[in-house]
Amino acid sequence: MSDAETPSIDDAELAEESVEEVLEEELPQPELLHGVPVSESRGQVVLHPSRDEYVALVSSLRELGYWMCVDLCGVDYLGYGPNRNLPAGVAPERFEVVVGLLSHSDRSRIRLRVQIPESDPELATLFLIHPSVENPEREVFDMFGIRFDGHPDMTRILMPDEWVGHPLRKDYELGRIPVQFKGASTAR
Amino acid sequence: MGIVANVQADGLAGLEHNFLTGRVEDLIRWARSHSSWPATFGLACCAIEMMATGGPHYDLARFGMEVFRASPRQADIMIVAGRVSQKMAPVLRQIYDQMMEPKWVISMGVCASSGGMFNNYALVQGVDTIVPVDVYAPGCPPGPETLLQAIVTLHELIETGEIMRRREVTGAGAGVHLDELQLPTSSALTIGTR
Amino acid sequence: MTSTDLTTLNSARDRLTSDGSVLRLSETEAEQKSGYQAPTEEGLGERMIMNMGPQHPSTHGVLRLVLEMDGETITRSKPVIGYLHTGMEKTGEELTYLQGATNVTRMDYAAPLFNELVFSLAVEELLGIEVPDRGQWIRMLMSELNRMSSHLLFMATNGMDLGAVGMMLYGWREREEVLRFFEAVTGLRMNHNYIRPGGVAADLPDGWEEELSAILDIIPDRLAEFDLLMTGQPIWRDRLQGVGVITAEEALSLGATGPILRSTGYAWDLRRDQPYLKYDQVEFDVIAGSFGDCFDRYSIRLAEIRESMRIVRQIIEKMPEGDYRVQDKKVTPPPRARIDESMEALIHHFKIFTEGFKVPEGEVYVAVESPRGELGCYIVSDGSSKPFRMHIRGPSFVNLQTLPHLMKDSFLADTVAIISSVDPIMGEIDR
Structure with missing residues (x-):
């Protein structure tokens, strides 16, 4: 997107304006579903709410029949090379919280991907809408260090309380230690 | 006429019952090896195979071991069956400490023995870093036959007294490594008739 | 399916979030506070904090x-x-897609084939390949047999937990029959790594129909013994009926799936409602209870063994001929015979097993009905030969959240019955 021509100082303001105008016209408007940008992945519907829209969206989807929150997990996109398949207007951040909702009445699933910035890893909890997220949210906190605001018990779940670090982050080492052969008698 | 008088009169022929002679030490070892009760220390996949070993087909009762004790204070053998996580390690050590001497440890499966395929932050790489291990049973999970062989090996070691001698010297277990039993896969299914 | 409406659902949810049946203490606090607790100003009377487990x-x-x-x-x-x-989720990022099945199979060790199945389905979805018919039917056969062995394991442990120690022997006896078939097909009793992305590892051995029929002839009689030993017994019924009751709305709110959800009368089964493999071509009933108690959950599992046998019988009849894995050179290693005569095949084989195959970028969530409920797999691929992120939605992990609600106001002696009826497998909960 680098422009070869640098505009002169005189018409800088004008150029800026026109660029903005042009960008606005050219930017593809994101396709919306339930009021938020939507994309498709292998035939599965994925919604991309912002952090502010997230809770309201989940509760309105509940009204529409998505009664069950089956899954909630985190993803750390640090070092992810290719295009992340985000619709226009959704800025990629390091973390994502992925929520799977299920509607029994029309037997369909819908997935939510919420972008969480590294600088402020926090998200509102879904606990009051779907109590089923209690354990999964604790797991995401434990593994990724994303705090869920309003969760009744935001503590580690899988690792011991005093553990340092969040193991599923990409910058957390796997922790492999070299294999030690104890008491090996023959050295070939 | 008492027994003493009989013996005084006829020597050993004066006894009404047969008997064996032996050293007390041997007798105790024999008794220990034939009624060593395991603690239920099932952790993961291996625990299912350990239970299968106790089931009707493999029948651990043949070795005087069918009484799985839930309380470590009543158990003699700890079969560490499965992967030991960093969170579980202190618990495991505590249970080992609660067991009465003499006590023995079988490390069942590669995860308990060396961490196995999970060489990562969460697992203790080998339970022998926490407790002295006497017999390592390989396999993922070891079949009931392999576990039985580990148990029989341990019984032999108990009977010869080798383990306790070694533990006195080094503080560690016998450290016997078994080979996994390569039994032919049963192609023909023989199913018990009722 | 019993219908419910949003209002009942919402009130059940609000009750669950506010009734305080969950004791929210951190591990350290729990240690400090264990033992006698004096009455507090908040109106709590004398009470005792007790620790059960982990051993x-x-x-x-x-x-x-x-x-x-x-x-x-x-x-x-x-x-x-x-x-x-x-x-395992971290280790899964270090293993290629072909190795991934060995990793996930160790999660739910009572039903390992389901883990492999859901992982393989997710990878195939990303690859955009379809497994040949025979491969799909073999997968279905193996997973139904695994459902049987898993539920038989439940019968054994559930019986033993409640004092019917004999069940430990009977349950294992039947399970051993199924395991012997598994060993003949996959070479292993557990953790098979048999279902792999692209199909299954090997075709069924010769004479599998007879072997299976022999098993199917034996087990119904033995299940009748289970009924005799447990279902009709007054002690058994007293210990299970009315214990650990949950409503459909509560189960939905807590995300419970599988026999727990079905025990409430809410007949939701992914095999029927979102069919995968060839489940739309076999006939079976979805078993549902009516009271949502421990007895219903026990009966559902017993009945599901019979339903699985019904499916297996249909599979034996309908098993098609053909390939058991895709003939896509990118995914499938060449057959053993070709390696001996062709250098290219040898290199190809080596490449697949060392580097693995590349999977197009994208993300996908796939779910199957495991014996414990909805088993899901979410994979993010960055176009390399290893998953960028692999997440397994373990049914036990979510079902476990029902425990505090099931146990509230019940006796200590009932905890064992309730835990057992949820049938948690820790390998899948902790991963």
């Missing part, structure tokens, strides 16, 4: 429960997990 004979592995007791009655409780945390 306890009836917690099915290494589950730990912190219980708050008022005399013999449980007021609040909290399951503490993580004692079997293996870091």
Whole structure:
């Protein structure tokens, strides 16, 4: 997107304006579903709410029949090379919280991907809408260090309380230690 | 006429019952090896195979071991069956400490023995870093036959007294490594008739 | 399916979030506070905080429960997990897609084939390949047999937990029959790594129909013995009926799936409602209960063994001929015979097993009905030969959240019955 021509100082303001105008016209408007940008992945519907829209969206989807929150997990996109398949207007951040909702009445699933910035890893909890997220949210906190605001018990779940670090982050080492052969008698 | 008088009169022929002679030490070892009760220390996949070993087909009762004790204070053998996580390690050590001497440890499966395929932050790489291990049973999970062989090996070691001698010297277990039993896969299914 | 409406659902949810049946203590606090608790100003009477597990004979592995007791009655409780945390999701990022099945199969070790199945389905979805018919039918056959062996394991442990120690022997006896078939097909009794992305590892051995028919002839009689030993017995019924009751709305709110959800009368089964493999071509019933108690959950599992046998019989009849894995050179290694005569095949084989195959970028969630409920797999691929992120939605992990609600106001002696009826497998909970 680098422009070869640098505009002169005189018409800088004008150029800026026109660029903005042009960008606005050219930017593809994101396709919306339930009021938020939507994309498709292998035939599965994925919604991309912002952090502010997230809770309201989940509760309105509940009204529409998505009664069950089956899954909630985190993803750390640090070092992810290719295009992340985000619709226009959704800025990629390091973390994502992925929520799977299920509607029994029309037997369909819908997935939510919420972008969480590294600088402020926090998200509102879904606990009051779907109590089923209690354990999964604790797991995401434990593994990724994303705090869920309003969760009744935001503590580690899988690792011991005093553990340092969040193991599923990409910058957390796997922790492999070299294999030690104890008491090996023959050295070939 | 008492027994003493009989013996005084006829020597050993004066006894009404047969008997064996032996050293007390041997007798105790024999008794220990034939009624060593395991603690239920099932952790993961291996625990299912350990239970299968106790089931009707493999029948651990043949070795005087069918009484799985839930309380470590009543158990003699700890079969560490499965992967030991960093969170579980202190618990495991505590249970080992609660067991009465003499006590023995079988490390069942590669995860308990060396961490196995999970060489990562969460697992203790080998339970022998926490407790002295006497017999390592390989396999993922070891079949009931392999576990039985580990148990029989341990019984032999108990009977010869080798383990306790070694533990006195080094503080560690016998450290016997078994080979996994390569039994032919049963192609023909023989199913018990009722 | 019993219908419910949003209003009942919402009120059930609000009750669950506010009734305080979960004891929210951190591990350290629980340790400090264990033992006698004096009455507090908040209106709580004399009570006792008790620790159960992680090493306890009836917690099915290494589950730990912190219980708050008022005399013999449980007021609040909290399951503490993580004692079997293996870091499988992290390790999964280090293994190629072909190796991935070995990793996931060790999660739910009572039903390993389902883990492999859901992982393979997710990878195939990303690859955009379809497994040949025979491969799909073999997968279905193996997973139904695995459902049987898993439920038989439940019968054994559930019986033993409740004092019917003989069930430990009977349950294992039947399970051994199924395992012997598994060993003949996959070479292993557990952790098979048999279902792999692209198909299954090997075709069924010769004479599999007869072997299976022999099993199918034996087990119905033995299940009748189960009925005799347990279902009709007054002690058995007294210990299970009306214990650990949950409503459909509560189960939905807590995300419970599988026999727990179905025991409430809410007949939701992914095999029927979102069919995968060839489940739309076989006939079976979805078993549902009506009271949502421990007895219903027991009966559902017993009936599901019979339904699985019904499916297996149909599979034996309908098993098509053909390939058992895709003939896509990118995914499938060449057959053994070709390696001996062709250098290219040897290199190809080597490449697949060392580097693995590349999977197009994208993300996908796939779910199957495991014996414990909805088993899901979410994979993010960055176009390389290893998953960028692999997440397994373990049914036990979510089902475990029902425990405090099931146990509230029940007796201490019932905890064992309730834990057992949820049928948690710790390997899948902690991963």
